[in-house]
Amino acid sequence: MTITVRDVRSFKQRGERFTMLTAYDHPTGRILDEVGIPLILVGDSVGNNVLGYETTIPVTMEEMLHHTRAVVRGVKEALVIGDMPFLSFDTSLEESVRNAGRFLKEGGAHAVKLERPSVEVAAAIVDRGIPVMGHIGLGPQSVHAMGGYRVQGRTEEEAERLLDQAGALEKAGIFAIVLEGIPAKVAARITDALSIPTIGIGAGPHCDGQVLVINDLLGLSGGTYPKFAKPYADLRGEIARAVTAFRDEVRSGAFPDAAHSYA
Numbered sequence: 321m322t323i324t325v326r327d328v329r330s331f332k333q334r335g336e337r338f339t340m341l342t343a344y345d346h347p348t349g350r351i352l353d354e355v356g357i358p359l360i361l362v363g364d365s366v367g368n369n370v371l372g373y374e375t376t377i378p379v380t381m382e383e384m385l386h387h388t389r390a391v392v393r394g395v396k397e398a399l400v401i402g403d404m405p406f407l408s409f410d411t412s413l414e415e416s417v418r419n420a421g422r423f424l425k426e427g428g429a430h431a432v433k434l435e436r437p438s439v440e441v442a443a444a445i446v447d448r449g450i451p452v453m454g455h456i457g458l459g460p461q462s463v464h465a466m467g468g469y470r471v472q473g474r475t476e477e478e479a480e481r482l483l484d485q486a487g488a489l490e491k492a493g494i495f496a497i498v499l500e501g502i503p504a505k506v507a508a509r510i511t512d513a514l515s516i517p518t519i520g521i522g523a524g525p526h527c528d529g530q531v532l533v534i535n536d537l538l539g540l541s542g543g544t545y546p547k548f549a550k551p552y553a554d555l556r557g558e559i560a561r562a563v564t565a566f567r568d569e570v571r572s573g574a575f576p577d578a579a580h581s582y583a
């Protein structure tokens with residue numbers, strides 16, 4: 321690790337816009353690290369992007385630690401953040417701190433992310449010397465409570481609530497905060513009000529940094545993508561093309577040819 325939480329804070333002080341991406345495995349972690357993505361999030365979105373769950377709710381600590389270790393083994397420079405899964409925190413302070421510690425001790429991560437405005441829990445984890453990233457707005461772990469994946473902060477009252485949550489989490493000592501599914505103007509107000517960096521996903525252009533789910537960025541999922549997700553590639557199409565070519569060449573006898581066989 322050469323990127324530290326101090327560097328992340330200084331991105332904002334210098335007005336430097338920065339990126340975070342999710343990674344769930346070793347090769348992806350390695351590529352992101354090699355191209356200089358400073359923050360790598362082992363998101364609990366591993367649940368719906370890799371493990372085939374419908375939501376992030378079933379994801380367990382053991383699954384998160386397994387994927388975190390794989391990513392960490394591929395990373396030399398970036399700060400790796402482990403995403404605390406549903407009910408691994410916010411139950412008791414003791415359990416929250418213990419599970420946060422497992423991300424560092426057993427997973428090799430450098431920080432954890434809490435997908436709730438849990439101020440007391442964040443403070444207790446920070447107090448143990450574990451850097452915490454906050455996450456407010458649309459929290460996929462609360463999909464059932466929200467009645468779907470709904471943009472948060474559309475009314476002035478809700479916007480004020482988000483501002484209060486962000487301010488309280490900053491006071492608790494978090495080093496950065498994800499703003500998810502929030503109107504751009506509200507995200508801009510929060511970004512202006514905080515001295516720690518905001519990292520937006522579906523929160524418009526005024527955040528200090530931006531994060532995307534790697535499967536969305538690579539066009540791996542197919543079908544329709546959320547409004548905020550921009551596929552920069554069509555890897556699903558490319559994978560389908562490659563495996564179809566392999567199948568067809570085996571069927572026709574074109575593969576393996578002499579170049580791919582031992583004499």
Ligand code: KIV
Nearest residue numbers: 342363364365498531
């Ligand atoms: O799990 C995840 O991918 C996340 C990002 C959407 C920030 O929490």
